Amino acid sequence: MVHIPAQITRGDIRQTVSQKITLQPGQLVTGRAIKFFANQHAQIQIGNMSLFAQLDTALQANQTYLFQVVSGEQKPQLKKLATISNETPSTEIAKFLGINQSKETDAILREIVARNLSFTKHQLESIQSLLKQHGNSSSHRDIAFHMLEKGLPLTTDTFLSIRTNRSQSFSHLVGMLQEQLSKSNIPEMVDLRSQLSLYTKGTSEGRQSVLQAFLNKHQGVLAPVLEEITGSSMNQIRSIIQQPGNQEFITLKNRLLQQITLQLSGSKSELHSLQLLYNKLAGRAENQQPIPNGEWRVLEQHPLTQKLLLRADSELKQTFDQVSGSDQQSVKSALNLIKTTLDQQLPQETTKLLRLLVLQLEGMEHSQKLPITERFLQHVHQFTQSSGLTDENQLLQMTTRQEVLSLKQALMLHIPQVPDTVAQRMEQLVHWITGAQISNATVQDGAYLTHSFQIPGGSFGLEEDMTLEFQGKKKKDGELDPNYCRILFDLNLANIGETIITLGVQKRVVTITIFNNQEYEAQAFAHKWKSNLEQQLENLDYHLSAIHWKPLSNEKSNSIQPNGDTGHTEQQKGFDWRV
Structure with a gap:
């Protein structure tokens, strides 16, 4: 176990993982x-x-x-x-x-x-140039040396991205941009405002206003699709949307999700070629003619057929596996599956709009009565998928086609089209996301794995972003071992102020230490929730061993960490979650 001294600073609590040279x-x-x-x-x-x-x-x-x-x-x-x-x-x-x-x-x-x-003459000259351009402050030197240590390009764009990510709150940047777009009232920005609304703390009335503007802009495309999917008129759908959390709202959202799930995200040429293949083979089957194995393999290896099989259940996959060119029944079953899928495909632009609509509905639903754990996990998933954090990885993997522009892509698309004051806000947000991508590195050191990233806290009513760090021990098969982990929460609470909670797990036995300078109040809160915490842990087959209280020093640690990363001059708020 890690020993934590009685008088402790935020820098002391943070563990670092030694990196290879x-x-x-x-x-x-x-x-x-x-x-x-x-x-x-x-x-x-x-x-x-x-x-x-x-x-x-x-x-x-x-x-x-x-x-x-x-x-x-x-x-x-x-x-x-x-x-x-x-x-x-x-x-x-x-x-x-x-x-x-x-x-x-x-x-x-x-x-x-x-x-x-370690450094070269060229790297030293680049650092000198950056500090001359942006100011030779201690925080700027810290960023430049961090870039050098991590092997990042010593360029202005990289520097600005890391600086913005460290010094600015994503939620704050989104809020300022949303306010400017609202004042500018640019019709082309309706979709971008809809994306931004996913990350803001705004009121339900504000979210409704953005959503209704989105529906007004795209009513010509969405109305016939929504009415066919739901069986309700557009006026009825607008009324349902105004009551998030009720059963009709949930049913509407789930039906839209089901329709989106059926989409293969194929281009027009891919859909056309699959339709031609189907017509050819269906004609043979209709005339009781055997289908050559080579022609069937062409259908089976078609990109859209492969996508269909990836998301199909075991029964549907078995249908394709059992197909024989001379077995008319198996051929017809498989072809019927292709035909049904083709009939359910929507134009790509329509699918994009449906996805953005569902994201807004989920954002409104989360603000209602979903359990906090479910809201949190969905929020993390939504942010990582839609913000742009995974853009480059998706391009590298080329496993799926991105149906909706990420927030980062949408911002970069609109920057040349807006006034300079709005463009500057957009550039700041792009820099923040890029800085998060740079910082969101997964570090592997032997049997341990560490991953850190930030997510906005606006949708949870928080003013600041949440910083999460996951750290765990790997098993022989590469999976994280739930028996050995460390969780760290870094909080600033309304009633008891700055609080750090460390949670250590060994062989499913949990020990909690609370660092807070208002020890009496902290103990009162902990005692109030202790029984419930014990019960919840037991439900997960964990055992609470003890809760300890220690003072928290307000002084920042200025010592250089083993990995060369000194404490940021900008105060990091929210909490860190290490698993």
Whole structure:
């Protein structure tokens, strides 16, 4: 178990996962030899991490050196450039880099050495350029060094993305953009306003106004489809939508979801080619003619048939598996499935509008009576899928076609079409999402897995975003082990103020520690909910061992973490959830 001292800071509580050192030829790095081996091999200490390397010359133990990476393979080769001391490391490094000394250069080099970061002359020049352009503040240096450590492009776009993500609240940016779009009253922005409404804390009246504007704009396309799906007139549908949470509302949403599920998201050419294949094979079956195996395989391997089989249940998959060209009954059953699917397909634009409509209905329903756990999980899923966090991954995988533009894509599409003041707000939001994509890295270290990301808290009535970090131990099959995990909640509560709760799990035994400077009030709240918590844990086959209370220091930790990531100057609010 992790020991937590009685007097603790937010930085102390956060655990870090040691990362493997990645070296590239040409980089410079400072380190010291701590153990020597034959043939000019040594164990080199770089910060809190070490590596086994081959050297070009003999070294002295516990002396700090400036090395240049000759080869960054599994067994790195290092060339000693200079012996350095804590008093004058930057002078020696600048000399070997062939750059002019200055106060700014000296400060940057000293901090790079203190963080034990590897770098090149070009990377140093890029950092200098970024800090000259955006200001040489401690927070900006922290961002630049974070970019260097993570191997990110040292560009202005990357810098602005990380800075915006760290210093701004997604919910706040969305709210300001939504307000500007509402004042501008640009008809082309109706769909974008509908997407933004998914993430705001706005009133039910405000959500209804956005939704009704969306229906007004697309009534010509949506009305006949909605009336056919639901059997209700458009006026009846508008009335149902105004009462989220009742049974008619839920039935409407579920019917739309069912219709969307039936869509294969195929292009016109794909749908046309599948229709031609069906017509050809259905004609053969109608005339009692056997279907050659080659022709059947063409149908079976069609992209839309593959999509259909991926989402089909086991009975439908078995129907296709049992098809034989000479078995008329199995052929007809499979062809009927293709025909039914083709008849249910809607134009892509209509499907996009239905998906956006359903997202808005779900957002309105979540604000009503759904259990908080279900609302939270659906909110996380909705945000990761619709915000743009997974855009690049979807393009890389090419497993599915994206029916609705993500929020990031929609913003980038509209930026050239709006006034400069609105465009600046849109660019900020694009930077935030890009910064979240950059920061949402999954770190694997041996048997442990860590993943962190932020989600907006507006739909839960929170002013700030929620920062989540998942950390768990992997089993032999790669799955996370629920018997060993750590959960950390970082909260700012209305009644008891800043509160950090750590929850440790070992062999399904749970121990909770609450850090809060109002110890009496914290104990009162914890005691009130203890029995219910014990019961809920027992329902999941977990056992509550104990609840402890400790004071929380308000001072921030300024020490450099093992992975080189210092505490942000911007205060991180919400909570972190480590599993």
